[in-house]
Amino acid sequence: MARYFQLLLAQLRLSLLVSAQYRVDFFVDGAIEVLWTTTALAPLLVVFGLRTTVAGWSFGEALVVVGFFTLLQALLEGVMNPSFVAIVEHVRRGTLDYVLLLPADAQFMVSTGRFHLWRSVNMVTGCGIFVFAFHELGRRPTVTSVLMGMLLFAAAAVLLHAIWTLAMCSVFFAVKTENITDVLSATLDAGRWPSAVFRGATRLVLTFVVPLGLMTTLPASALLGHFDGRMVGAALGEAVVLSAIARLAWRRSLARYTSASS
């Protein structure tokens, strides 16, 4: 375990060194990421200028959901999608062989293969949104709710990673699949609203197929101090089950991989 933590730090350091080479890019990209995040806030600002609640959520409460959405998006855009592009290259060129030969778990190595640190700037923006939200609500979250929020966010990150892994496995079956990252990002976009916004079939899909409700609304409810034991259990359970399925799919897909030379 400690070894993998060290490995993670090493991979992070490598990405940091790469981004430090292009300092101007780093700042420009960071600024543009923050700009994009504010576009997510614009509809809320406009609508809550005319209304006090939407689907039972106040402005401050809806902001907490956007905060968690921003954090997840930062993970997807900053860590997962760059690694996806890297693995597509590996498979196409056959350099995945080198990754497989490393004395470490291959799934870990490809998942942490490439970080776009400037995209992770939104981790900070996300926290800023939480501060704004609780200022708006005029109260502070309790220690328990912060811990619960963090636990559920960790589960959300695990869930996202599992879904990402399942998408990644398609690389072994089709050639040109980088665009799947766009579809993943576009799907995640639906997580910016509290799940009560959605009705009917969409709601079913967002609860069971792509569990965005569990990933952004549930941690937000927890941070706001509402715990629903059953839902928490469901989120943790789903994170474990989906990760196991993703692990299995990864193994099966890898078995199909014949390196470029054979």
Next chain:
Amino acid sequence: MSVGRELLRLFAFIRIGATGAVAYRTEAIVWVLSTTMPLIMIAFFGAVTRDGPIGGHSGASVVGYFLATFVVRSLTASWVSWQINLDIRDGTLATRLLLPVHPLVAYTAESIGSMPVRVLGSVVMGLVMLALLGSHALAQDPVIWALWCASIVLAWLLSLAVSVAIGALAFFVDSSAKLMDAWLAGLFVFSGYLFPVDLFPARVRAVVDWLPFRYQIGVPVELMVGALDRSTALDLVLRQLGFVVLGAITVRLVWQRGLARYSAYGG
């Protein structure tokens, strides 16, 4: 040199564009799949209007509005800035300059070539709109529809001009692609793509009316759903024309200055 030959050349480039659009049809499908924003906004405004209309928009009109944004965006979006940026940076532009057609004409023709695929997508979405909401969700006045036709062409030209101008900034700065990203962020917020611009507070709206964004998406959308009367519509379309002229002047300026600086890589 006859006009006929010039036209023939132009058609050759339109064909290149069309072939490209067909060859990368999977990418086109992926693009449609990843254009989820109008649907996400429908869900959000659906929840908002459940408690009553907001700023004159009811539940059904909101659905119509965002389906219309989908149609307008797929008809007018322009990605040529990425292509120009790439061509300038990797030196492909040198080859393009040797062709007997002005590069800007070629880029425009290629963009026209991708139209059939886009029109197909928008017609499907338009039919969905009709089936879901009935014909009263769309404008009824033929004059408005005539203006809509002008407006959609102007919106496409304006998007193209913006895209070319920003792409051509690659002559001066390292990566103009990032500027395009920044422009897109502005476009999403101020064009009526994420929400109808009439929901802005009056003071912000006054500013929005003088920004180019609304004329790229908002105006044709509002025309399409019948939100504008004839005189307002005419006024807005004329302003659109003004922005297109401004855009064309900017393109000319940036392109000529840029080209004078351009020394092809390895040349």
